[in-house]
């Protein structure tokens with residue numbers, strides 16, 4: 228499912244077929260279509276715009292080279308994400324950050340899979356919410372970067388990129404339950420990391 | 435309902451009370467700690483979603499397509515030499531620098547080493563380097579091409595027998 232894309236799915240498939248046969252112009256249109264999606268994902272994963280640009284370019288290049296092997300079992304955008312995700316993880320590893328998430332975080336929750344509703348897919352925000360101050364944004368970005376890589380991946384894909392659980396499971400090659408438990412833990416950890424920032428503002432406690 | 439259970443449900447719905455079941459709502463009515471937790475989650479969500487959208491730098495599509503077109507051209511010896519030092523997947527600037535260094539080495543070598551001798555033709559450019567002992571080594575473009583071909587064959591199949599690769603490093607490093 229390709230959300231937020233201007234091109235229709237059928238058109239994407241036609242472009243992919245043409246690009247597979249070496250049509251660089253067709254591939255250019257696919258890059259144009261997905262560049263913001265892939266760049267913003269990588270940028271939010273790495274927190275560095277220059278590295279993000281390099282990784283984004285490399286992801287598209289690798290996608291082009293691997294197109295003959297793309298069978299269309301996954302949607303094209305999921306497949307692109309998967310390539311970008313692997314490259315971003317490589318960068319994170321090279322930075323020698325300890326991104327190990329303890330097993331307990333990845334264990335399925337006690338709750339049923341169906342428990343999480345997709346209330347966040349609705350991206351309509353009030354103007355006052357959309358305009359965080361610069362310092363606030365820096366603090367939020369830092370809090371996201373401080374999340375363990377596996378949690379950050381799911382947090383970025385679901386909350387910021389608007390991907391579905393199913394697509395994220397494909398992108399990261401993990402079971403659906405793992406996506407949900409990682410998202411749960413990511414939200415919980417982010418809340419803890421932003422606690423002081425939130426407390427500094429006004430907390431409105433509903434009665 | 436226990437605090438622990440309520441808090442799990444709160445995380446799942448970002449602290450929104452709209453979708454909570456009646457028992458959880460009733461718990462919130464009497465438990466201030468959980469009410470604060472719900473408020474924290476709502477605020478966290480607002481902060482998270484206050485981040486502005488990110489857009490790819492302008493010209494990215496052009497650069498990707500140019501690199502694809504570039505890759506599909508048969509590579510010159512200089513870019514293959516550069517590729518040997520800078521692995522695939524390195525940033526564009528690193529590859530560009532390596533190409534520049536390879537060309538500069540060829541140009542400097544050609545000028546310095548063949549000074550006073552027969553002026554080299556376009557196919558006889560020289561790469562020169564000073565090794566640790568101060569001795570100068572010289573190698574012609576044709577030799578580099580030969581080494582490159584042999585190196586590329588060996589590096590995957592018989593890396594331990596990849597002497598051409600060793601020679602390429604020796605001849606082209608300061």
Ligand SMILES: [Zn+2]
Nearest residue numbers: 437465467468
């Ligand atoms: Zn409670």
